[in-house]
Amino acid sequence: MIPAAFDYVxxxxxxxxxxxxxxxxxxxKLMAGGxxxxxxxxxxxxxxxxxxxxxxxxxxxxxxxVADGTVRVGxxxxxxxxxxxxxxxxxxxxxxxxxxMVGDPAVRHRGTLGGSLAHADxxxxxxxxxxxxxxxxxxxGPGGEREIAAADFFTGFLESVLADDEMLTEIRLPVSGGxxxxxxxxxxxxxxxxxxxxxAENAKGVSLVNMGSTPMRATAVEQAVAAGASAxxxxxxxxxxxxxxxxLNGDAEYxxxxxxxxxxxxxxxxxxx
Amino acid sequence: MPANAVRxxxxxxxxxxxxxxxxxxxxxxxxxxxxxxxxxxxxxxSSSCGACTILVDGQSAKSCTMLAVQAEGCDITTxxxxxxxxxxxxxxxxxxxxxxxxxxxxxxxxPGMILASVSLLEEYPDxxxxxxxxxxxxxxxxxxxxxxxxxxxxxxxxxxx
Numbered sequence: 001m002i003p004a005a006f007d008y009v010x011x012x013x014x015x016x017x018x019x020x021x022x023x024x025x026x027x028x029k030l031m032a033g034g035x036x037x038x039x040x041x042x043x044x045x046x047x048x049x050x051x052x053x054x055x056x057x058x059x060x061x062x063x064x065x066v067a068d069g070t071v072r073v074g075x076x077x078x079x080x081x082x083x084x085x086x087x088x089x090x091x092x093x094x095x096x097x098x099x100x101m102v103g104d105p106a107v108r109h110r111g112t113l114g115g116s117l118a119h120a121d122x123x124x125x126x127x128x129x130x131x132x133x134x135x136x137x138x139x140x141g142p143g144g145e146r147e148i149a150a151a152d153f154f155t156g157f158l159e160s161v162l163a164d165d166e167m168l169t170e171i172r173l174p175v176s177g178g179x180x181x182x183x184x185x186x187x188x189x190x191x192x193x194x195x196x197x198x199x200a201e202n203a204k205g206v207s208l209v210n211m212g213s214t215p216m217r218a219t220a221v222e223q224a225v226a227a228g229a230s231a232x233x234x235x236x237x238x239x240x241x242x243x244x245x246x247x248l249n250g251d252a253e254y255x256x257x258x259x260x261x262x263x264x265x266x267x268x269x270x271x272x273x
Numbered sequence: 274m275p276a277n278a279v280r281x282x283x284x285x286x287x288x289x290x291x292x293x294x295x296x297x298x299x300x301x302x303x304x305x306x307x308x309x310x311x312x313x314x315x316x317x318x319s320s321s322c323g324a325c326t327i328l329v330d331g332q333s334a335k336s337c338t339m340l341a342v343q344a345e346g347c348d349i350t351t352x353x354x355x356x357x358x359x360x361x362x363x364x365x366x367x368x369x370x371x372x373x374x375x376x377x378x379x380x381x382x383x384p385g386m387i388l389a390s391v392s393l394l395e396e397y398p399d400x401x402x403x404x405x406x407x408x409x410x411x412x413x414x415x416x417x418x419x420x421x422x423x424x425x426x427x428x429x430x431x432x433x434x
Contacts, residue, residue: 001318007277008296008342031343038338039320041297051296055343080332080396104411105393106323109332110339189410190321 286354
């Protein structure tokens with residue numbers, strides 16, 4: 001399928017991108033690597049009148065730095081760059097690992113962290129990872145910059161608190177130690193997770209992939225581990241408060257079962273007895 | 274051309290091409306229909322099969338999931354130009370390995386498979402057999418001729434399968 005016709009704006013700066021968004025409102029779509037947007041446009045599930053390409057804005061928007069206990073990742077940093085960053089492997093190994101689990105190598109060369117988060121797909125790996133890691137997302141709009149806790153960012157299926165005239169510029173994560181693990185269950189190579197579970201910082205953060213309309217924290221599991229529960233007992237609570245979808249890959253009940261099994265595996269792999 | 278057509282300059286296999294394309298033109302269509310390089314095949318048309326894999330600045334990318342306008346300013350290599358990226362007169366070592374190991378059956382996936390493999394070894398030089406299999410997960414061979422494909426990639430990497 002060919003996308004519906006649109007006008008193309010190649011932004012030369014964040015300011016130019018924001019100006020284009022301000023001018024065209026909800027008729028415009030930002031494109032970074034395009035690996036979520038272009039497939040949707042090809043299926044004509046999205047038909048923006050204007051595509052604002054920010055994929056070439058490198059500089060501060062692309063790269064990883066670590067200072068004062070905080071990891072800063074530019075929104076346009078590509079999955080393969082997360083995967084191969086020695087700094088990230090040291091300061092936030094779970095994010096590097098989860099990035100290496102996205103799609104296939106060709107997808108990871110083009111897809112960006114900011115693009116994946118802004119797309120807000122509950123079945124994607126990276127939104128759940130930043131949720132478990134307690135990230136802060138930095139957005140810029142006409143009124144300046146604002147910080148958004150990952151826990152407040154995702155509001156619905158492919159929906160976030162980002163306004164039509166805002167763009168993500170940076171993702172900030174605490175330097176994280178402690179046990180971590182990511183479990184991704186799928187049946188086909190390079191597919192989205194049927195269910196995924198991210199455990200960060202000795203289970204201070206536990207999040208679920210594809211268990212509802214947004215990536216979600218498994219707060220009952222986090223609280224149980226904090227109160228001293230075993231991995232088995234805590235994992236039994238993994239699907240509490242989740243409303244998983246039913247589709248050809250599995251119904252809601254199956255997903256609930258998978259969430260409990262994968263959470264137990266992830267907790268144990270992260271060192272929770 | 275429609276009113277919103279844009280002029281772009283694409284660098285493909287070391288040659289510059291001035292094109293006028295609609296923004297919605299996919300890179301694979303620009304390569305095949307505008308430039309006439311039909312070695313890049315179209316398979317699934319939905320970024321799953323990898324038949325249209327090319328190199329963008331040396332890294333594998335699926336040209337059905339890029340707009341032609343996105344590729345301006347990048348160095349693109351298609352299967353037609355791969356041999357020219359090496360010093361020798363003959364085939365690229367990966368092409369040679371596919372030839373020697375008979376890493377194909379019908380050949381439809383081969384251009385994408387070879388370019389994905391070149392990029393794969395560049396990115397992960399120490400791959401073993403399971404690593405090659407996982408690394409090529411984005412490229413499908415519907416003849417299921419994976420055995421010799423994996424053998425070819427390992428051979429190009431200097432490892433016997």
